[in-house]
Amino acid sequence: MGQEYKLNTKSKTLKNFRLVAKTSFGLEQVLAKEIETIGGSNITTGNRAVFYEGDLEIIYKSNYLLRTALRVLKEIELFRFKNVDQFYLKCKGIEWSKYLKIEQNFMINSTVVHSKDFSNSMFASLKAKDAIADYFREKTGKRPNVNTENPEIVINLHINQDSCTISLDSSGESLHKRGYRIKQGEAPLNEVLAAGMIFLSGWDGTTDFIDPMCGSGTLPIEAAMIAQNIPAGKFRKNYTFENWADYNYEIFEKVTAPKPKKKFNKKIYASDISGSNLLNAQTNARRGLVFNKIIFQTCDFKDLSITANNATIMINPPYGERLKHENIDELYAMIGERLKHRFAGNSAWILSASRENFKNIGLKTSKKIELYNGSLECRFNNYKLFSGKLSGS
Ligand SMILES: C[S@@+](CC[C@H](N)C(=O)[O-])C[C@H]1O[C@@H](n2cnc3c(N)ncnc32)[C@H](O)[C@@H]1O
Helix, strand or coil: CCCCEEEECCCCEEEEEEEEEECCCCCHHHHHHHHHHHCCEEEEEECCEEEEEECHHHHHHHHHHCCCCCEEEEEEEEEECCCHHHHHHHHHCCCHHHCCCCCCCEEEEEEEECCCCCCCHHHHHHHHHHHHHHHHHHHHCCCCCECCCCCCEEEEEEEECCEEEEEEECCCCCCCCCCCCCCCCCCCCCHHHHHHHHHHHCCCCCCCEEECCCCCCHHHHHHHHHHHCCCCCCCCCCCHHHHCCCCCHHHHHHHHCCCCCCCCCCCEEEEECCHHHHHHHHHHHHHCCCHHHEEEEECCHHHCCCCCCCCEEEECCCCCCCCCCCCHHHHHHHHHHHHHHHCCCCEEEEEECCHHHHHHHCCCCCEEEEEEECCEEEEEEEEECCCCCCCCC
8 A cells, every 4th residue: 555644734634645746857856846845745856757745735736836747646556566467466456446436437557667577568557457347347247447538547557577556647638738838830849848948947037038949939938937936737627636536626726726926027038930930839828828928029040139138048949850941050050159149148058959969059068958858868058158259069
């Protein structure tokens, strides 16, 4: 059984659970900091994951407020097994009726590492699904249905060698789906990665923010939400914890009760060479209620002129593919040259997947951070833009 603790709050006693928030590689530390801010306890970081403890309120806050979590799992069972038959029996021995009603549909997600018994995660999911079906059939003569499209309950299995952790996924659809992005061009950034990049840069809304290749506007929209303390989940319609037997509407209402926005009087600039991309960014910003906080412009970065000092410039240029009208090497050389000559006195951050691209920037790197954009390994490099000569990276 996943450890459960008693925790005294002012009015009631809430159980404390062992939780895992999943994230993208490189964002573990910023996520841990966010979890600390919302009141999680016993926080430790892992690979693409942060482990912590918290009660139902913390689970709801984790889903509604964390900007760098992809999903939040609540551990319900932890066991070791010797072979597949024992795995099945241990799964069947769980009191599933506590977590799943016969009329609710469900789905199982599995990850398997270093297992001699399970060569793939599908096989583990299948065995666990059989165990759950047999548990219910033996008890009631009926079984809950599987639904892989839009499940009401999502069960997560993590098998590492001979140990298995079973959790309930409290989020359902990945939390990067905030609900504001209705229009997107090619290669939009994942919202969780965008928020993580902003946190990693240290930008906190006390200076201007500039994204001169904004595409569908993910970075400036996330920046505007961070600056005004707009909850990450404000536009999201649902979470799977709302289908749990222990769902507490009052606590969720308390967590989502509207709070005053933080005052923000610096500037956020978003521009792009493509007019249609800029329109997408504007539509998304309107949907995210931050349109009036962003200054939009259709403009080639080559011609962009903004008077800024101490601003954070964040660029996610095209990479990996050849540009139609322009050579990618020239594009990166232009970015380096413009940063140096037009944006001295500011701090620039560039996310790109290719070392060659960074060489073409031609500026001295102050910081290099390894991140993943989907499955693509990237560097997120910082350039402090002093005036003076260009020097190689
Ligand atoms: C990888 S996408 C950015 C995606 C964006 N971060 C998002 O989340 O949707 C790169 C963007 O750079 C823009 N771009 C390419 N060359 C440009 C230039 N010279 N000046 C300004 N924008 C440019 C493209 O139109 C495209 O929208």
